Amino acid sequence: MTQKSIETARLFVVSHDSAVLRPIWLIGESNDWQFESSSNAWEAIERVQSGVTPDLLLLDLPPEDDDGLHILRWLRRLRPALPIILIGHQPDLGRKQEAIRMGARDYLARPLDERHLEAVIGQYLSQACEVSEAEISSDDVEQVNEENFFIGVSPIMRRLRAQAVLLAEANVPVLILGESGSGKETTARLLHKLSVRSGFEFAKVNCAALPSDLLERELFGYRRDGAAAGAKSGKLEHCARGTILLDEITEMSMDLQANLLQTLQNKRFVRPGTSNFVEVDVRILAASSTNMEQALSENRLREDLYYRLSAYTIHVPPLRQRKEELPLLSRHFMHQLAKHYGLSPRSFSPAIIEACRSYSWPGNLRELENFVKRYLMVGDRELTFEKNHSDANEVNQNISFSAPRRLKLVPAAITPSRSAATASDSLKSLVESVKLEAERNAIAAALEKTGWNRKAAARLLKVSYRTLLYKIEHYQMRSPDASVFPGGNGLRSKGAGFRGNGQTD
Numbered sequence: 001m002t003q004k005s006i007e008t009a010r011l012f013v014v015s016h017d018s019a020v021l022r023p024i025w026l027i028g029e030s031n032d033w034q035f036e037s038s039s040n041a042w043e044a045i046e047r048v049q050s051g052v053t054p055d056l057l058l059l060d061l062p063p064e065d066d067d068g069l070h071i072l073r074w075l076r077r078l079r080p081a082l083p084i085i086l087i088g089h090q091p092d093l094g095r096k097q098e099a100i101r102m103g104a105r106d107y108l109a110r111p112l113d114e115r116h117l118e119a120v121i122g123q124y125l126s127q128a129c130e131v132s133e134a135e136i137s138s139d140d141v142e143q144v145n146e147e148n149f150f151i152g153v154s155p156i157m158r159r160l161r162a163q164a165v166l167l168a169e170a171n172v173p174v175l176i177l178g179e180s181g182s183g184k185e186t187t188a189r190l191l192h193k194l195s196v197r198s199g200f201e202f203a204k205v206n207c208a209a210l211p212s213d214l215l216e217r218e219l220f221g222y223r224r225d226g227a228a229a230g231a232k233s234g235k236l237e238h239c240a241r242g243t244i245l246l247d248e249i250t251e252m253s254m255d256l257q258a259n260l261l262q263t264l265q266n267k268r269f270v271r272p273g274t275s276n277f278v279e280v281d282v283r284i285l286a287a288s289s290t291n292m293e294q295a296l297s298e299n300r301l302r303e304d305l306y307y308r309l310s311a312y313t314i315h316v317p318p319l320r321q322r323k324e325e326l327p328l329l330s331r332h333f334m335h336q337l338a339k340h341y342g343l344s345p346r347s348f349s350p351a352i353i354e355a356c357r358s359y360s361w362p363g364n365l366r367e368l369e370n371f372v373k374r375y376l377m378v379g380d381r382e383l384t385f386e387k388n389h390s391d392a393n394e395v396n397q398n399i400s401f402s403a404p405r406r407l408k409l410v411p412a413a414i415t416p417s418r419s420a421a422t423a424s425d426s427l428k429s430l431v432e433s434v435k436l437e438a439e440r441n442a443i444a445a446a447l448e449k450t451g452w453n454r455k456a457a458a459r460l461l462k463v464s465y466r467t468l469l470y471k472i473e474h475y476q477m478r479s480p481d482a483s484v485f486p487g488g489n490g491l492r493s494k495g496a497g498f499r500g501n502g503q504t505d
């Protein structure tokens with residue numbers, strides 16, 4: 001980890017104007033900041049490309065020079081994490097907004113006020129230095145919707161983000177491939193957020209979740225008969241000027257794939273049950289966690305659709321290929337979940353982080369998130385870490401949950417009865433039992449918090465109402481007024497979801 005103080009911070013100024021260079025040089029002198037400059041923007045790009053690594057770059061935009069924002073774009077491509085401040089000739093709100101949207105940190109208008117300039121530079125430099133200590137910059141963390149963030153601090157994720165920045169600008173379909181839980185939807189949301197469509201709807205449709213006829217209605221709408229007769233629009237129209245993500249695209253029927261291809265080509269479709277054309281302006285993203293070659297050879301994916309979608313493909317790497325992100329991601333999930341459940345966050349001991357590093361995370365970020373949720377709920381009251389001197393190799397890391405090399409998770413309460421099991425079997429079942437208990441605790445906490453209003457609890461837990469009902473039944477949980485229900489577990493066999501007081505939740 002680079003330890004760097006703000007005193008040794010490096011400024012790089014791109015300007016040929018002494019009215020800009022001089023005050024910044026003076027500010028740098030008085031603060032002991034290193035100063036480097038280039039009078040030519042393209043030369044600056046070359047220097048950044050060839051390894052110059054400033055902590056902050058100030059780019060002076062010549063008057064009426066449209067190239068300036070191109071330079072910004074190039075620099076962002078080369079070094080997505082480098083904070084850049086633009087200096088313009090006059091206040092120009094439109095240009096400022098565009099520059100910020102393209103990733104500039106700030107836009108200062110001339111004439112430059114030295115004290116303000118010093119404060120702004122100091123602020124961004126101190127952020128940049130914090131960043132290098134924590135190995136992240138605010139560029140690496142992007143809020144993609146109300147609740148979710150895109151975090152990418154490893155080189156592989158920074159490249160992915162840079163790719164997303166470029167693709168966000170182009171109005172083309174993008175195929176997002178990656179293992180389950182690796183962050184395909186989050187990447188799609190990032191693309192949407194960075195694009196000009198970000199002010200409009202984003203929707204995800206899981207093609208595996210619906211039978212073909214319902215999926216067709218969901219996407220293309222249908223004609224409603226009867227009293228409320230008329231056209232009912234589908235998600236493609238709901239996302240007008242926005243973005244739609246078709247998840248698990250290989251699960252879409254061949255007929256629907258043909259319709260989708262037509263829609264992509266013609267930007268219009270015929271609403272099912274009618275002969276009316278519907279014009280659509282929606283960006284289509286597709287995602288899959290399956291092997292594309294196999295899907296093509298098994299005729300689960302039309303070749304023509306594949307070529308149309310895959311011209312621009314993003315591969316989201318599995319978590320095991322970016323384990324350096326584990327500490328940051330774990331902390332991020334901890335804070336997010338603690339806030340969500342109204343609990344205080346727990347910190348991670350080096351032993352937990354080490355155990356996490358030794359694990360292969362086949363379920364990727366979703367599995368990590370669940371692990372953090374369990375840890376938040378049960379803490380290490382139930383978990384202890386003990387040395388595993390066998391130093392077992394991580395066999396089949398791609399597919400199995402093998403024992404961490406030096407540490408293994410052992411719930412203290414059940415250790416003795418597990419002694420005969422093999423290390424990995426015992427680890428697997430122990431973690432499983434911890435998982436179940438954490439889930440039960442989370443459900444109990446949510447039900448208590450909501451006074452056993454199961455719909456509200458389901459919302460709090462971010463699961464469907466049906467799932468929550470199933471879990472309540474599965475864990476045989478009883479509401480305080482359970483006795484009013486025959487059957488004993490607080491749920492009715494039919495119409496489950498009515499509370500004891502007759503109120504529907």
Ligand SMILES: Nc1ncnc2c1ncn2[C@@H]1O[C@H](COP(=O)(O)OP(=O)(O)OP(=O)(O)O)[C@@H](O)[C@H]1O
Nearest residue numbers: 148149150151179180181182183184185186365366
């Ligand atoms: N880069 C990231 N930074 C922070 N959180 C992330 C990131 N990527 C994914 N997540 C979180 O991890 C979880 C799983 O992510 P997501 O739903 O995007 O994965 P997915 O690949 O689309 O999953 P699936 O294959 O099951 O559809 C979500 O809670 C998401 O918020």
